[in-house]
Amino acid sequence: MIAAEQGGPIGAGCTVAQWLRYWLATDQGIRPRTRQGYADHVRLHLVPALGRIVLSELSARDVRRMFTALAGRRNRYGRPLAAASLERIRATLRAALNEAVREGLIDSNPARTLRLPAAPRPRAQIWTDRWVAAWKAAGERPRVAVWTMPQLVAFLDGVREDPLFPLWWLAALRGLRRGELAGLRWVDLSLETSELAVVQQLVHVGGKLVPFPPKSAAGRRTVALDPQTVRLLRRHERDRRAEKARRGEAWHDTAQTRRGGSSVAPDYLTYRFHGLVLRSGLPPVRLHDLRHGAVTIALAAHVDLPVVQDQVGHAGIVLTADTYTSVLPELHHRAARATARLVLSAARETARRVRRGRCGWMTQV
Known part of the structure; x- marks a missing residue:
C-alpha cells in the first residue's frame, strides 16, 4: 500500500478514480496552472469514463473506447472537441499512469500506444480586406487573427489614454504573454540600458494571484527596448508615482496596478482588452493574438528568426516558425x-x- 484515502487504500486493487485523485494530491512537481488543467480533465473526462475500473485491470481498449466517445462529444459551443483538447486529456492520463508504473502498481501504461489525430498548430490569419468583408457580412472570423499594420496603429492610437496603454504597447511590439505583463515589476526594467527582464508571471492559484517563474528556461529572458518604448515607460513611471503620491498610497513594485494598489490579474487584462477592441470597431483579435502580431511585425522588419525566438521566449525555433510566423x-x-x-x-x-x-x-x- 502507498497511502490511504477516503475512498480506500491506494494499492494494486484501487480504482482508476482513487489513483487519479491520489496522484493529483501528492505530485508536487506539477505547476499550479498545469495542476488545474489536470484536475479539470480528471473531473470532467477521466473519472466519469474510467473511474470505476480497477487500476490494474485498465486496458488499452478501455482507453481507446473513452477517446472514441470523447471525439464524438460536443463542447458548450456545439462543436466537437478539438484535436488539441483530446491530446491534452491524453497527456494527463499518460502522466498519471506513468507514475503508477513507477510506483509498481501496473506493469505498463495502457495509454502509451493510443494514437490520436494530429493536432495542427494554429496559424495566424492576417485581417485582409476580404477577411474583414467576410466578418462584417456573416461574422466569419479566423481562429487566430492578426491585425495589419494600419489596423494595429489605429488601435494603439485609440487607446493611448487608457491606463493600461503601456501593457498593450509591450504586448503588440515585444510579444509578452499576459501573465508576464501582469507580473512585470519596475525592478525588472533597466531603462538605462533599454532592456526588460522577464523573470516572473502572475498566476491564479486558489483564488489568489501568485508570482511564478516562467515555464521554461527560454521564457526567462531579456527583451530589448527601442527608444520610443523607453520614453513611454519613463513617462508612465513618473505619472504613476505622482498619482500615488497625490492619493497618499504606497508605491508598489508591480509595474501596473489597479486603483488601491492591487495587481492587475491576467484575466482582467483579457477582459479589458476585449472591451477596447469592441469599442474600436476593428476586426476582433484576442490579447494573445498581439503576440502573434509582434512576431509578424518583427519579420516585416527583417529580424532574423532566432532573434524573434529569443524575443518571445520559445525553447525551440520550430515552434516559432510553425505557430507564430504568419507573414504580412x-x-x-x-x-x-x-x-x-x-x-x-x-x-x-x-x-x-x-x-x-x-x-x-x-x-x-
Whole structure:
C-alpha cells in the first residue's frame, strides 16, 4: 500500500478514480496552472469514463473506447472537441499512469500506444480586406487573427489614454504573454540600458494571484527596448508615482496596478482588452493574438528568426516558425519579386552567351 484515502487504500486493487485523485494530491512537481488543467480533465473526462475500473485491470481498449466517445462529444459551443483538447486529456492520463508504473502498481501504461489525430498548430490569419468583408457580412472570423499594420496603429492610437496603454504597447511590439505583463515589476526594467527582464508571471492559484517563474528556461529572458518604448515607460513611471503620491498610497513594485494598489490579474487584462477592441470597431483579435502580431511585425522588419525566438521566449525555433510566423502580405509580394529578379537576372546573363533565337523568351521578359 502507498497511502490511504477516503475512498480506500491506494494499492494494486484501487480504482482508476482513487489513483487519479491520489496522484493529483501528492505530485508536487506539477505547476499550479498545469495542476488545474489536470484536475479539470480528471473531473470532467477521466473519472466519469474510467473511474470505476480497477487500476490494474485498465486496458488499452478501455482507453481507446473513452477517446472514441470523447471525439464524438460536443463542447458548450456545439462543436466537437478539438484535436488539441483530446491530446491534452491524453497527456494527463499518460502522466498519471506513468507514475503508477513507477510506483509498481501496473506493469505498463495502457495509454502509451493510443494514437490520436494530429493536432495542427494554429496559424495566424492576417485581417485582409476580404477577411474583414467576410466578418462584417456573416461574422466569419479566423481562429487566430492578426491585425495589419494600419489596423494595429489605429488601435494603439485609440487607446493611448487608457491606463493600461503601456501593457498593450509591450504586448503588440515585444510579444509578452499576459501573465508576464501582469507580473512585470519596475525592478525588472533597466531603462538605462533599454532592456526588460522577464523573470516572473502572475498566476491564479486558489483564488489568489501568485508570482511564478516562467515555464521554461527560454521564457526567462531579456527583451530589448527601442527608444520610443523607453520614453513611454519613463513617462508612465513618473505619472504613476505622482498619482500615488497625490492619493497618499504606497508605491508598489508591480509595474501596473489597479486603483488601491492591487495587481492587475491576467484575466482582467483579457477582459479589458476585449472591451477596447469592441469599442474600436476593428476586426476582433484576442490579447494573445498581439503576440502573434509582434512576431509578424518583427519579420516585416527583417529580424532574423532566432532573434524573434529569443524575443518571445520559445525553447525551440520550430515552434516559432510553425505557430507564430504568419507573414504580412507585402512580405509575400516582396519575396515573389525578389525571386523573379534573381531568375530573370540569371536568364539575361545566359542570353548574352547564347544565340538570341534559342533564348528569346529570356530577353523578352
